[in-house]
Amino acid sequence: MASALYVGLQATAQRLIAKxxxxxxxxxxxxxxxxxxxxxxxxxxxxxxxxMAYEARYVDGTVIRTGDMQIYISSVGLAIEPTVGDVVTANGTEYAIVAGDPNKFDGVTAVVFIVQGRIAQ
Incomplete structure (x- = not known):
């Protein structure tokens, strides 16, 4: 069962991402x-x-490369859970998901999806 705390956090994340x-x-x-x-x-x-572009201090050339984007995706209304192998289109550019975190702190409610996108080849 979804915790009221995480449902509230999900609503806050959705509101900020929409704004x-x-x-x-x-x-x-x-x-x-x-x-x-x-x-x-x-x-x-x-x-x-x-x-959002990664800060330069996080770009190591191996795990996080120049050009990689950190993409926050609202979980509200999204029919799937973004995962490695999916492609995100943002700013007119396609990014292949190379890593992701569903942020299910209670194991049920996805507060926000945070993925690492790499320009799709």
């Missing part, structure tokens, strides 16, 4: 069925997000 963020898209690529085959299916999910 300072932008509309974006989280796209999930579902591979074809291994038995039946077919084409991969891409499914776009509209999202509200805030992309």
């Amino acid at each position: 300072y963020g932008q509309a974006g898209v989280v796209t999930r690529l579902t591979p074809p069925d291994p038995v039946l085959g077919g084409e991969p299916v891409t499914t776009p999910h509209p999202a509200t997000l805030v992309p």
Whole structure:
């Protein structure tokens, strides 16, 4: 059961992201069925997000590279949990998710999704 504290934090995060963020898209690529085959299916999910560049002190060239973005995605109304392999479109640029944190402090309520995006090749 969701804790009232985390539901309140989720609402606060959603309000701040809506105020300072932008509309974006989280796209999930579902591979074809291994038995039946077919084409991969891409499914776009509209999202509200805030992309921010990492501070220079965090860029180590290995885990966090120059050009990587820290993207805060509102969990309210998002049908999926963004994960590695998904692509986030923000500022007209596509970022492949290379790491993420759902921020489920109580194990149930995703307060906000924070992902590391790398420019998709």
